[in-house]
Amino acid sequence: MNRRGRRAWRSLFTLYLPVTPFVLFALFPLYFMFVTSLKKNSELYDPTSIPFLIRRGVTFGHYQLLSGDTLFWSWFLNSLLVSLGATIVSVVLGILAAYPLARLRFPGGDSFGVAIFVTYLVPPSLLFLPLTTVVNRLGLSDSLWSLVVTYPTFLVPFCTWLLMGYFRTVPREIEECAMLDGCGRVQTMLRILLPVAVPGVICAALFAFTLSWNEFLYALVFVSPAELKTMTVGVFSELIRGDIYYWGGLMAGACIGSLPIVIAYVFFLDYYVSGLTAGAVK
């Protein structure tokens, strides 16, 4: 066998074969989610049938149940509105806060940087109890505003941290040139820095949207009317009635609920990868 052929065989056994279990482990639950959502109940609840396959025909019944008998599309819309709102607020506040931290020297700058970093690490499960009280006092409980207002508490630190790192990679000299030509700080930021930093802003927006869409705890605690629930909470709490589990419907909901994020992910894979590593490596 020639050398190239031998190398190909070797990489098959030392790389592609060992990576297969990892890929299967990652993808199987998602595949199973999809298969279950399309399977007829008679096959789904038959212990003798092979669970991996659909052999007695595909059904869209679970999707119809979801669409017709539940408030699924309201939850979908609620998630969309909340995620868009929270993302816009957080990216704008993040850009504003990241600029001085990356570029300006001012008293208290370092402490604010540390404060941002600390809040970035605060898990939502530490604060949900007192936040319930705060949300009540603001008169926002059982309204989608409660989520638009509280999601930025973990999104703003994240966006600021990510954008600060990104702004620092942009060479100062470009801005200095503009300032010598008579641009003020604000103009320089808007016209020179931001256009160059667009990939960083996209990355922050994608992550903010994904984190809002996937959020569960605050949405579970702050909003209780069924028609105001978000996707994640709605599917979880409204499709399990007492002891009856609509597994087909649950899986159909999980599929559509994951779809927007998966589509964004397919298109912007590189942004997701860079955003994921930015926090930990930089």
Add this chain to the structure above:
Amino acid sequence: MRLRTLNGEVAKIAAARGDAPSRSLADVFSRDTPLAYTFIAPAFLLLLFLVAYPFALSLWFSLSDARVGESGSFIGLDNFRRLLGSSIFLQTLQNSLVFTAAALGAKTVLGMALALLLFRIARFKRLIRGAVLLPFIVPTALSTLVWWWMFEPLYSVVNWTLKALHVVNRDIPWLPDPYLAMFTVILVNTWRGLPFFAITILAGLVAIPREMYEAAESDGAGPIARFWYVTVPLLKPVLAVVILFSAIFTLADFNIVYVLTKGGPMNMTHLFATYSFALGLQSGQIGQGAAVSLFLFPILLAVVFTQLRLVRKATTYE
């Protein structure tokens, strides 16, 4: 007139123009400071009212006998004293340690293995990376539902496969059995968190200069020696950051446990977050609930402290 980007020359040209802002350091401060504060104000106010204030409120709750709808009165450290004497809380404490240690261990070892594979894979690189990263992107609350279905007592696909392969001949009670339930919860957490470890460690691997390996190789180091004496020491800072970062969010996990077991069976999978939820919201004892969630704080502080020290160290030595 041409503007150069080299610092010295820019200054020279500017001076020649005659409009050079001859600013002292103090001027720079006074000019930029108001702008900096204006820009920071919205984020600062948000974090003050919705993070710092709730945190203070949480401290107050933990020292009071507050219940839902009642503001409560100061009772000192009674909540903490009662918790440390409660067997459910001690169980939660133990669960949290087991869960975090096991999940972190699994994610570190598997993440390292996966990163080393991904680093060397050339063909189908994007496809494989994309596939492996997917569990981290999909909403956890929804993906945990499919894990629940996979371990469902009657129709579990896991049991079906194990029976078909003749590994077992009876259904394994994954979620009703306390120890197996803990195993399942750890498994799902590992599934979800593995991509973060793999991708971040991969970024660390890419950053290691190739010359290091070449030098080690010319000194006669085999692949295993190269891994232990080049890869591991150079990855240490990245590993430390990833593990510390994940330690907080694994310990504070709510979604997986809440969806899969709700803390049961017999409180054997309760973590701080789910127990705090059960106490504070479901039985209305806000004081006790807040006290439970505050147990996350010392660990948070330790992580922040170490991480800041690591960052400082990296900036001084580079």
